[in-house]
Amino acid sequence: MSRRTRLIVLGAAAVLAACTERTSPDPVPDVPEDGPAVVSAGRSHPHAARERLARRFALALADPTFRARIKGELDRSPMPERKLHLQRFLTGADRGALRDLARAGREADAAVEMDVRAAPALEFYLPVPAHRLAWRGDDRILVATAHADGEAPVAFTTAGHRVILDPNTPPASPVLAVVPVEADFDRLPTLGELKVEPGDGGGGG
Numbered sequence: 001m002s003r004r005t006r007l008i009v010l011g012a013a014a015v016l017a018a019c020t021e022r023t024s025p026d027p028v029p030d031v032p033e034d035g036p037a038v039v040s041a042g043r044s045h046p047h048a049a050r051e052r053l054a055r056r057f058a059l060a061l062a063d064p065t066f067r068a069r070i071k072g073e074l075d076r077s078p079m080p081e082r083k084l085h086l087q088r089f090l091t092g093a094d095r096g097a098l099r100d101l102a103r104a105g106r107e108a109d110a111a112v113e114m115d116v117r118a119a120p121a122l123e124f125y126l127p128v129p130a131h132r133l134a135w136r137g138d139d140r141i142l143v144a145t146a147h148a149d150g151e152a153p154v155a156f157t158t159a160g161h162r163v164i165l166d167p168n169t170p171p172a173s174p175v176l177a178v179v180p181v182e183a184d185f186d187r188l189p190t191l192g193e194l195k196v197e198p199g200d201g202g203g204g205g
Contacts, residue, residue, distance in 0.1 A: 049115035050122065050145055051154065052105075053086070054178045056112065057124070058143035058156035059104035066100050071137035074125065082132060085185045086122040086178060121181040131174035145178040153177075 060066045073089065074082045090098040090112070102112045124143075126132045135141060144155035144165065153165045155175060165175075 046119055049118040050120070050178065052115050053101070053112075053119055053122070054143045054145040054154075055156045055160060055162070056101040056105040056107075057176075057178065058141075058158055059160050060100045061141060061143065062104070062139060062158040063100070064137075064139075066097075066104075067137045067139065067141075069097070071135070074132075077125075079125075079183050079185065081125050081127060083123045083125040083183045083185075085181065085183075086124050087116050087119075088185065089124075090116055122178055123181045123183055123185075124176055124178045126174055127177050128175065135174040140173045142173050142175045143178060144175050 061070065073084055077084050090101065095109075098112055098116070099109055102109045105112070126135060139158050142155040142157060142163070144153045146153040155163050155165055157163065
């Protein structure tokens with residue numbers, strides 16, 4: 001596990017399991033309501049692309065229909081910890097999820113697709129077991145990610161507010177982490193690799 005990924009995962013396990021929310025003084029710039037006509041090359045930086053995807057994901061989770069879809073997809077995931085591959089999820093089937101993110105961020109589909117390509121391969125899941133048990137698909141959820149080694153994870157509310165996670169007080173809301181891929185999504189896990197948690201029926205169905 002890379003140091004950066006360890007930071008994010010710990011920020012979604014140790015840190016996210018013991019965090020409080022505070023507004024960041026450095027929010028991601030909002031996109032104009034009419035959406036960008038042209039996406040500049042500077043917008044394609046991998047770290048910035050990942051944070052924008054996380055923010056759009058959080059905004060999309062304000063929609064009950066999208067939340068229900070995410071809850072269902074996570075519950076059906078056969079991967080340990082119910083992980084899902086973000087890029088494959090967004091670009092699969094009818095690309096409806098990608099359009100949902102674009103709509104939530106008030107952007108063109110092309111802007112989201114550029115970030116999907118620019119970001120490293122990402123997975124998303126609720127890394128804290130208690131959060132997986134507690135979240136029922138409601139809007140009390142944060143979407144968290146991090147820029148680089150040594151930086152505290154940042155998170156977004158479903159209203160798009162950027163917050164920094166602080167390791168002092170347990171969070172009021174479950175946290176969905178958007179992190180670099182570590183799971184092998186091209187291979188189904190064996191039974192021995194699956195860890196069934198209390199109250200969790202395991203992957204699938």
